[in-house]
Amino acid sequence: HAELWIVPEIQLCEICPVVLVAMSELCCPEPPREVPHYSCLDYSSGALTGDLCEDLCVAQKLVYKHCLYYDRGKKVIQADWRGQPIILKSKKEIFSSYQHLSMLEEVETQDIPETELLLMVALEVKNALGLELSNNTMGPLWTRKKGPHWKAQVASMWSLLQQEEYIYFSLLQDFSKHVLRIIGSCGHFYAVEYLTAGHAWHKTLFPLENVIGPSLTGHRSRVRAIIDIALSFLDMVQHFDNDFSHRLHLCDIKPENFAIRHDLTVVAIDVDMAFFEPKMRDILEQKCTGDEDCNFFDCFSKCNLKIRKCGAQRANNNLQVICDKIFRRWFSPNLRGPLVSLPLQLQLQKAVQECAQPGHTGATGHQRTLKSLSQLYHLLRVTQRELQGAE
Known part of the structure; x- marks a missing residue:
């Protein structure tokens, strides 16, 4: 029978002899x-x-x-x-x-004063990230x-x-x-x-045998690991949205840009396309003739046709893209399995589908994101308890 939430493995040739890489x-x-x-x-x-x-x-x-x-x-x-x-x-x-x-x-x-060097570091950070940082936060960059x-x-x-x-x-x-x-x-x-990166062609998106060990890669262990990793993705979304002075936007979300530690923590391993809010607004606020001109990889806004300019506020968010590009693969409505009750499977599949739909800007979009986060946290934790109870 089809395995719960596991996409069948796709065969393809290796492009590099060491690792599989994107085309x-x-x-x-x-x-x-x-x-x-x-x-x-x-x-x-x-x-x-x-x-x-x-x-x-x-x-x-x-x-x-x-x-x-x-x-x-x-x-x-x-x-x-x-x-x-x-x-x-x-x-x-x-x-x-x-x-x-x-x-x-x-x-x-x-003879160059330390304060002058720190100022130069701060200016370089501002140019790169769009952030104004004080000298006393430069320790990690100037030691x-x-x-x-x-x-x-x-x-x-x-x-x-x-x-x-x-x-x-x-x-x-x-x-x-x-x-x-x-x-x-x-x-x-x-x-x-x-850390071993994920890739879109892997049947579980991430090589779990490298994380949980080959002896624990049975169907039950894989499903349990996927639930734990999904919860870590939600933790990462909350963290990047709320725990810095500005929201951190991920504009290139795909398995290849993430890895999993042995404790099943999700790690962003490629942040070339990550932007804090000030720089994100500068990138999005461009001239436009339609919404398609306001797309910047996985980040997009809406075109104001009156002034022919893209909105500075991102219209989607990290959670929506992760639901679309990661969670849809794990929680497919076409795959069923015996480890989790069917009603719970259907609830989780529906929540992922709703989360993956393009969001709205402003307060409406924020409330929708909070609702999706809360619902997904709840359903994934209930799934964890069902899996524990079945053991």
């Missing part, structure tokens, strides 16, 4: 080891530094394994660091490709101390600050369990924890 992504060119090589040349010349450079370039405790992604200079590399898998990322493959900080050439000593390698430290920091994703991960380290943990950096490359 728009490219495999790494050969030979793929050139990025650590370039970084180590710059490290040995004193141009860059970082807390991982010694292990990468001298002690060889950070060892290249695979290239996972390459497109227009952006590289994502899997490596082993002191026996544990990590991911190395950089928006550009060569350190010299990043904008140079001209003031470093103008000073022979460490360098003056010393013999001070210029290399500042130059390395400046290359990292030109990568929006690094800024997001750094600023949210201490505030969110739903973003990747940064392990360290070497020049323009930064290392994050290794």
Whole structure:
């Protein structure tokens, strides 16, 4: 019989020999080891530094394994660091490709005041994220101390600050369990924890055998894990909507951009298309002749035909897109199974379908989102109890 909420697996060829990637992504060119090589040349010349450079370039405790992604200079590399898998990322493959900080050439000593450096960091954050941040919140981005390698430290920091994703991960380290943990950096490359991404072709969207173990991947264990992951997605939605100074919008929601930790926490692993509210409004508020001109990937607003301008307020939200692109796959009305009562299955399927419909702006949309969140939380927890009672 058909398994409860599990979409049948689709067979397809592998595009990369290491991982399955989206059709728009490219495999790494050969030979793929050139990025650590370039970084180590710059490290040995004193141009860059970082807390991982010694292990990468001298002690060889950070060892290249695979290239996972390459497109227009952006590289994502899997490596082993002191026996544990990590991911190395950089928006550009060569350190010299990043904008140079001209003031470093103008000073022979460490004469730049710390307050001036912090101001520059704040301006870079404002340019990247659209946020006004005070100097005392810059700790995660500026922790360098003056010393013999001070210029290399500042130059390395400046290359990292030109990568929006690094800024997001750094600023949210201490505030969110739903973003990747940064392990360290070497020049323009930064290392994050290794997690296996989801992909749209997997029958459960995420490779659960990597999370709950191959011995626990029976039908009951998979269904229980999916319910727990769905609840974590709802926690993430609430967190991104309410727990920062501005709402965080996700404009590219697909399984490939998320991963699952062993405790079944959902983690955003690619935030190139994530925007806080101020920048989201700037992106949406464009000229238009119809609503179709106001679509920005998974984020859209409405066209005001009187002034021919898109509204600055997003018309849909993170929850609606997650229900549409993730939950619909899990809670399909065409699939039935014996583990959960049929009335509860139907209620959950109906709630997901209603949640996935494009929302409304303003107070009406907000109330509708709160209602969907509350209803989904309730039904998923009831499902958890039914599954526990059946064991």
